[in-house]
Amino acid sequence: MSEIKTEPWPQEKFNKWYQEHQVIPSRDYVRTLVPRIKALGDRAGFKLEKYGEASYTTCDAVGGSVEKTSRVTHDLYRLLIGDFSQEIPCYIVLGGTHGYEKGGPLAALKFAEEEASQYVDRFNIVIYPCLSPGPYEKELRFTEGRIDINRDAFLDNAQSQEMRALAKSVKELHQRLFNGDPNKKFTAAIDLHETPFMDIAIDKENAAAGGETFELDIFPKGLFLIAFNEDQHLANKIIQNVRLEGHHVVDDDTLYGAPNNDGVLLMSETGPVTGRVRQLLKHFTTASFTTEYCDIDLTDETPDVERVEPQMAAIRGMFP
Numbered sequence: 001m002s003e004i005k006t007e008p009w010p011q012e013k014f015n016k017w018y019q020e021h022q023v024i025p026s027r028d029y030v031r032t033l034v035p036r037i038k039a040l041g042d043r044a045g046f047k048l049e050k051y052g053e054a055s056y057t058t059c060d061a062v063g064g065s066v067e068k069t070s071r072v073t074h075d076l077y078r079l080l081i082g083d084f085s086q087e088i089p090c091y092i093v094l095g096g097t098h099g100y101e102k103g104g105p106l107a108a109l110k111f112a113e114e115e116a117s118q119y120v121d122r123f124n125i126v127i128y129p130c131l132s133p134g135p136y137e138k139e140l141r142f143t144e145g146r147i148d149i150n151r152d153a154f155l156d157n158a159q160s161q162e163m164r165a166l167a168k169s170v171k172e173l174h175q176r177l178f179n180g181d182p183n184k185k186f187t188a189a190i191d192l193h194e195t196p197f198m199d200i201a202i203d204k205e206n207a208a209a210g211g212e213t214f215e216l217d218i219f220p221k222g223l224f225l226i227a228f229n230e231d232q233h234l235a236n237k238i239i240q241n242v243r244l245e246g247h248h249v250v251d252d253d254t255l256y257g258a259p260n261n262d263g264v265l266l267m268s269e270t271g272p273v274t275g276r277v278r279q280l281l282k283h284f285t286t287a288s289f290t291t292e293y294c295d296i297d298l299t300d301e302t303p304d305v306e307r308v309e310p311q312m313a314a315i316r317g318m319f320p
């Protein structure tokens, strides 16, 4: 390994990082995800709510030293499925925390489209299909300013527009359903993530930028779950369901350097992490999980079904 230390990126480079990436047509938020989200809002028993907006700048590629930028504002949506007038258990599914990990939004939407109605007699369900539309449509991990929103999920004073909107939205929903009673909580939340091939390049760029690296010395294969210690029982049930439905659960001895408890990475063993979406949700939920579906061969060319089905199995496993 080289001993030469490079200088971390100057702030200017962080600021321009997002802008210099272009929207990928196959991932266009307004054309590919929004129509599906809106169609769900028209269904009986489904209520679509816009909980915020996120604006993004792109530097259009032009020749020479001329720079032209364009700005787009995307609506942020959540779907409320079920009869929220009753105090029955309420589950939350979130996708698109990391934009490039498209399995989350696709699984959250497919679950809403094909399966959520089966549960509504017994449960209320909230779906946040895509927390970061800008990074989603550019296939990026980070949002504007090269901020990792899954290091920025704080109840107050998040830096990113996406996490400020999410915190406000979950707080408001808790207030609405439980009159702000801190003793009443949503039952569980699951935030859907992937560890794809692109993480190798991101890790290298992080090292150059002077940020955190993932230590992917073994590239895991299959799904695993990150859980708070007190939620281990439900975590085990989710993992069992993933396995029961025929999907691979990561069986390496370690998960990102921490012990692998049969497909579950426990929060007590992750080291002192902050700002994760599962931690933000945990303020309002009894249990809160992060899925990681890992495959070194996972790219945008991978058939959607391969990445969506293991996540769907995890969502199903969360329900009693």
Ligand SMILES: [Zn+2]
Binding pocket: 097, 098, 101, 150, 193, 194
């Ligand atoms: Zn992720």
